[in-house]
Amino acid sequence: MAMTDMTSCPVHQSFDPLAEPYLADPYPDMTAVREEVPAFYAPSIDMWVITRYDDIESAFKDPGTFSAAVGQRPVFPLTDEARAIIAGGFHASPVMSDCDPPKHTRIRRHNLKGFSARRVSVLEPKVWAKATQLVDDIRPGRVDLVPALTYPLPAYMIFTFIGFPDEDMDMLKSWCGNRIAFSWGRPSPEEQREIATNMVHYWRYCEEFVAKRAADPVDDFTSDLIRIHREDPEAISLEEITNVAYGLSFAGHETTTNFTGNAIRQLLSHREQWDALCADRSLVTAAVEETLRYDSSIIAWRRITTRPVTVGGVEIPADAKILLLLGAANRDPKYFSAPEDYDIMRGDVRAHLAFGKGIHYCIGAALARMEARIALDLLAQRAPGMRLVEDQELTFPANVSFRGPKHLLVDWP
Numbered sequence: 167m168a169m170t171d172m173t174s175c176p177v178h179q180s181f182d183p184l185a186e187p188y189l190a191d192p193y194p195d196m197t198a199v200r201e202e203v204p205a206f207y208a209p210s211i212d213m214w215v216i217t218r219y220d221d222i223e224s225a226f227k228d229p230g231t232f233s234a235a236v237g238q239r240p241v242f243p244l245t246d247e248a249r250a251i252i253a254g255g256f257h258a259s260p261v262m263s264d265c266d267p268p269k270h271t272r273i274r275r276h277n278l279k280g281f282s283a284r285r286v287s288v289l290e291p292k293v294w295a296k297a298t299q300l301v302d303d304i305r306p307g308r309v310d311l312v313p314a315l316t317y318p319l320p321a322y323m324i325f326t327f328i329g330f331p332d333e334d335m336d337m338l339k340s341w342c343g344n345r346i347a348f349s350w351g352r353p354s355p356e357e358q359r360e361i362a363t364n365m366v367h368y369w370r371y372c373e374e375f376v377a378k379r380a381a382d383p384v385d386d387f388t389s390d391l392i393r394i395h396r397e398d399p400e401a402i403s404l405e406e407i408t409n410v411a412y413g414l415s416f417a418g419h420e421t422t423t424n425f426t427g428n429a430i431r432q433l434l435s436h437r438e439q440w441d442a443l444c445a446d447r448s449l450v451t452a453a454v455e456e457t458l459r460y461d462s463s464i465i466a467w468r469r470i471t472t473r474p475v476t477v478g479g480v481e482i483p484a485d486a487k488i489l490l491l492l493g494a495a496n497r498d499p500k501y502f503s504a505p506e507d508y509d510i511m512r513g514d515v516r517a518h519l520a521f522g523k524g525i526h527y528c529i530g531a532a533l534a535r536m537e538a539r540i541a542l543d544l545l546a547q548r549a550p551g552m553r554l555v556e557d558q559e560l561t562f563p564a565n566v567s568f569r570g571p572k573h574l575l576v577d578w579p
């Protein structure tokens with residue numbers, strides 16, 4: 167790849183994570199840049215890109231230098247119109263993924279209580295029931311598994327977990343569309359207008375929902391946070407709980423839709439591994455983990471430097487926007503043997519960085535793993551003979567971080 171060395175900082179003119187070939191398959195470029203340099207500046211996105219496992223892990227573990235503050239900010243400037251819509255009715259403030267200590271430490275501590283093993287484990291029968299209902303509705307023939315299973319399952323589960331009522335789900339889903347493009351892609355002015363308007367609707371809904379739970383808590387995650395607030399209003403405010411509800415309904419949804427789609431795609435594309443899994447469904451856990459390494463739904467994540475820092479000999483200034491190439495780290499040969507092979511039997515999979523590391527480690531990891539495991543287990547039971555439609559052209563959302571097929575056609579037996 168063409169790299170220009172500008173004093174101590176390599177610049178990569180052609181690296182563009184929104185280019186069509188990269189969206190279709192980012193891994194050849196990721197491997198090339200990881201082999202070439204530990205870090206470089208990419209003018210296409212105005213970011214410094216970090217490519218190797220050790221340096222990415224170090225960045226995750228050094229929140230004082232690598233601040234999370236840019237976690238949700240649009241990569242590209244918004245139109246004046248979109249900014250005005252947001253300013254008029256969307257009042258989100260950082261609480262977790264885009265928040266630094268000490269505020270992050272306080273809020274995450276209380277969220278971890280809400281994400282207790284008990285609250286996640288009581289969801290397991292509900293995930294089975296919802297997945298079973300969705301699979302029961304699939305008829306033999308050609309089916310798109312995204313609308314049939316991988317989109318509605320995590321949407322239903324995260325909304326149920328937060329406590330949103332069943333009857334609001336279709337409306338909530340209609341407001342979610344394209345939110346990834348807003349902060350991680352390059353949406354057109356028309357798209358920005360629509361997404362910003364929906365974000366305002368969604369935000370108001372979350373405010374009203376939290377006010378309702380504050381008046382009358384029940385048995386759900388939001389009410390757990392309300393009880394913490396009632397005991398000690400300094401621990402977490404109602405506004406912060408609104409932010410958590412808003413943020414979780416995003417973090418817990420399309421990440422898992424994309425991930426489950428990636429897992430089904432990889433297994434069906436490696437037929438012998440799918441057949442082995444159908445013969446021994448205890449392999450599902452290993453298949454989930456290997457997909458997190460090989461084809462995760464978050465292939466890159468962002469930080470901003472608080473001071474100048476040297477990464478693998480490359481000098482990066484203060485206030486530099488950073489892209490951590492998780493997909494490159496998860497195929498770094500220093501940690502994974504035959505890293506370009508999808509192999510659910512590999513022994514070194516656990517080292518992957520798909521859920522991050524350190525203080526921001528994904529709070530929904532157990533839930534995401536459970537949902538994907540149950541979906542794969544059920545598909546292996548019900549449709550071991552299903553086949554990926556061979557001539558389909560998979561398309562992926564245009565953004566720098568989130569990756570999974572928009573549609574996934576299979577022939578259902």
Ligand code: HEM
Pocket residue numbers: 226234237262263264274324414417418419421422425462463464467519520521522523525526527528529530531533534
């Ligand atoms: C396969 C699916 C998922 C993947 C690949 C994924 C990946 C990640 C990653 C890489 C981070 C770390 C970000 C950082 O270091 O700044 C993260 C954080 C987070 N994730 Fe996930 N995630 C998934 C599913 C979920 C689900 C289901 C939920 C909620 C139910 C969730 C909620 C969160 C939250 C709230 C954070 C921020 C935690 C913090 O800043 O302390 N994620 N996730």
